[in-house]
Amino acid sequence: MNSGEFSIPIIHNTVSIMTPFLLAGIGGLMTELAGMLNIALEGLILIGAFFSVVFAAYTGSLMLGILLGILTTMLFAYIFGAVTLYLKANVFITGLAANLLAGGLTTVLSFYLFGTKGVLRFEGLPSLPVLRIPALHGIPVIGDLLFGHNILVYFGWASVLLAWILIYKTPFGFRLRGTGSNPEAIEAAGLKPGNYQMAGILISGLTCGLAGAILTLNLGAYVPNISSGRGWIALVVIYLGGRTPFGILGASFVFGLAESLSNYAQGYLDIPADFILAFPYIITVTAMVIVSIIKYKTQGDSK
Amino acid sequence: MRDTSSSKFAAAAGLGITLGAAFLIMLLMILIMSETPGKTIYFFFAGPWANTYYLGNMLNAAVPLMLTGLGISFAFRASMFNLGGEGQVYIGGLAAASLALALPGLPGILGIPLALAAAVGAGAVIAGLSGLFKYKWRTDELISTFLISNALIYIVDNIITGVLQDPESNLLVTRKIAVQYWFTRIMRPSNLDISIFFVILLAVIAYFYLYKTHQGYEMRMCGLDPEFARYGGVNVRTYFLLPLLISGGLHGLAGAVSFMGTQHMLFKGFSGGMGWNGIAVALIARNNPLAVIPAALFFAYIEAGAKSAMINADVTIEIAAVVQAVVFYLITAQALYSWIDRKHRRRSA
Numbered sequence: 281m282n283s284g285e286f287s288i289p290i291i292h293n294t295v296s297i298m299t300p301f302l303l304a305g306i307g308g309l310m311t312e313l314a315g316m317l318n319i320a321l322e323g324l325i326l327i328g329a330f331f332s333v334v335f336a337a338y339t340g341s342l343m344l345g346i347l348l349g350i351l352t353t354m355l356f357a358y359i360f361g362a363v364t365l366y367l368k369a370n371v372f373i374t375g376l377a378a379n380l381l382a383g384g385l386t387t388v389l390s391f392y393l394f395g396t397k398g399v400l401r402f403e404g405l406p407s408l409p410v411l412r413i414p415a416l417h418g419i420p421v422i423g424d425l426l427f428g429h430n431i432l433v434y435f436g437w438a439s440v441l442l443a444w445i446l447i448y449k450t451p452f453g454f455r456l457r458g459t460g461s462n463p464e465a466i467e468a469a470g471l472k473p474g475n476y477q478m479a480g481i482l483i484s485g486l487t488c489g490l491a492g493a494i495l496t497l498n499l500g501a502y503v504p505n506i507s508s509g510r511g512w513i514a515l516v517v518i519y520l521g522g523r524t525p526f527g528i529l530g531a532s533f534v535f536g537l538a539e540s541l542s543n544y545a546q547g548y549l550d551i552p553a554d555f556i557l558a559f560p561y562i563i564t565v566t567a568m569v570i571v572s573i574i575k576y577k578t579q580g581d582s583k
Numbered sequence: 584m585r586d587t588s589s590s591k592f593a594a595a596a597g598l599g600i601t602l603g604a605a606f607l608i609m610l611l612m613i614l615i616m617s618e619t620p621g622k623t624i625y626f627f628f629a630g631p632w633a634n635t636y637y638l639g640n641m642l643n644a645a646v647p648l649m650l651t652g653l654g655i656s657f658a659f660r661a662s663m664f665n666l667g668g669e670g671q672v673y674i675g676g677l678a679a680a681s682l683a684l685a686l687p688g689l690p691g692i693l694g695i696p697l698a699l700a701a702a703v704g705a706g707a708v709i710a711g712l713s714g715l716f717k718y719k720w721r722t723d724e725l726i727s728t729f730l731i732s733n734a735l736i737y738i739v740d741n742i743i744t745g746v747l748q749d750p751e752s753n754l755l756v757t758r759k760i761a762v763q764y765w766f767t768r769i770m771r772p773s774n775l776d777i778s779i780f781f782v783i784l785l786a787v788i789a790y791f792y793l794y795k796t797h798q799g800y801e802m803r804m805c806g807l808d809p810e811f812a813r814y815g816g817v818n819v820r821t822y823f824l825l826p827l828l829i830s831g832g833l834h835g836l837a838g839a840v841s842f843m844g845t846q847h848m849l850f851k852g853f854s855g856g857m858g859w860n861g862i863a864v865a866l867i868a869r870n871n872p873l874a875v876i877p878a879a880l881f882f883a884y885i886e887a888g889a890k891s892a893m894i895n896a897d898v899t900i901e902i903a904a905v906v907q908a909v910v911f912y913l914i915t916a917q918a919l920y921s922w923i924d925r926k927h928r929r930r931s932a
């Protein structure tokens with residue numbers, strides 16, 4: 281997987297593990313800034329994971345698979361957004377609905393299309409192209425951080441920069457943030473806050489679709505419930521990242537590193553698999569509580 | 584939500600539309616996916632009523648849902664979220680089973696209350712943890728309940744399939760608890776047991792607690808308007824902790840009740856869906872403890888129908904999850920209710 285003699289597998293793995301958190305986090309940030317906690321991220325990742333690999337298998341093209349997978353995820357996000365915004369439903373309950381629907385729909389479709397509710401293996405699926413610059417792989421740490429990853433990882437990096445520009449350097453970003461912090465001002469300016477929230481939801485559909493695509497296309501298979509809590513962890517990543525794109529980049533690196541370390545430890549210590557599965561949730565909730573303590577101590581009793 | 588007669592009508596009609604839409608989507612799915620749609624639809628709707636066995640099992644499945652639905656109602660009434668129901672049910676079942684397996688010689692009159700208390704305690708501690716974090720540092724309970732519950736599910740999995748695993752079974756199950764811990768069956772050959780009466784009684788008690796006691800009043804006030812409650816001298820932070828303790832306790836109890844009359848042992852993943860369904864039950868019941876009873880029966884019916892359709896026809900049980908998702912989507916849709924309200928007003932004006 282890695283050519284350089286200074287290669288550090290843990291860092292290399294960290295980068296691939298963190299990318300779904302990063303992408304889902306960037307998407308979730310868009311709705312977060314527009315004043316909505318988007319708990320549907322989990323379901324969106326699952327939809328992206330399922331449909332991108334299924335479409336890739338049907339069309340025989342990775343690019344079409346990813347594209348159609350993203351479009352399906354955005355459609356799914358649109359339904360969630362439309363019910364929430366136009367029918368004025370509670371965003372947490374519709375978020376749960378999206379997660380439930382994603383779990384149910386992927387299983388029902390898997391059974392209907394492939395006759396199984398288990399793992400779907402797709403033989404002969406091309407693997408994701410990997411960026412290789414052998415001369416640069418040898419640089420310690422940097423080599424593992426930046427090179428030798430599949431191309432979707434670079435979409436993750438790019439999303440940080442694009443999100444930063446979109447949020448801080450465009451009128452759209454200004455209004456998006458205004459929707460969250462001061463919706464009356466947005467309305468007074470003759471704009472509709474709902475439009476910016478919908479835009480945020482659609483962007484999170486796009487990035488979660490990509491996040492899901494990485495999970496299944498890397499494997500060449502679909503595993504039931506493959507999102508396994510990543511959408512929820514992404515919510516905490518947004519919070520820990522201080523609701524900024526680069527903060528989210530840092531926070532997802534920390535989560536990726538922790539998971540990568542625990543995978544590594546599993547190889548050496550005899551830790552039961554169940555505990556390895558529980559580990560991401562435990563560190564996430566621990567991190568969340570620690571940050572809330574710090575915030576509480578520094579900001580006092582005020583919200 | 585104001586309770587004028589007109590908005591009561593809107594609530595009922597909105598519920599009807601929501602459930603109708605859910606069933607329509609399910610019918611559509613069956614028409615597309617089933618090769619024998621007529622047969623599938625028949626078994627979905629009629630299956631649960633076929634005989635006392637199916638009917639009793641459906642009622643039996645509603646019992647833990649009443650408890651989780653009550654648990655969620657308490658949290659929602661106080662405007663607190665509890666998304667950790669799945670894990671709280673699971674750990675409650677584990678606590679009851681561990682106690683029963685550790686003390687197999689105890690007489691039932693002592694053993695059953697102890698096992699149930701262990702279940703309530705375990706669930707309350709787990710949900711209470713999120714309540715405590717919120718109480719002390721305002722940690723968001725919506726996310727923390729979910730994360731703690733999910734971590735717990737894997738750990739309980741490990742205990743069920745490890746320490747407690749029945750060495751003589753090839754399945755991922757614990758040993759059976761001693762006979763004196765078993766709840767008495769009341770509708771043979773089905774699994775329905777006497778716990779249904781106690782749970783209905785509990786719903787009545789919950790109703791009186793919420794609507795007729797001072798503490799229940801304060802809890803509801805904190806849910807409706809925390810600023811107003813604070814102004815009225817209520818210690819609002821107490822109601823970050825208390826509703827989650829009650830909510831977790833009821834979920835833990837659901838875990839115990841779900842196996843002590845039915846399989847008499849735990850199997851891996853036995854709590855699957857009870858927590859999420861509890862949320863749906865509470866939403867349909869609009870957090871009213873008495874309305875939780877029919878709402879739980881309705882959900883048990885959907886599950887039983889999907890199971891019957893899976894056994895007798897060619898669809899998978901997860902179509903129930905899709906139906907539930909539609910209910911979740913529409914049940915809080917304010918626009919739907921105000922639209923009905925306007926139509927209704929215009930007609931009666």
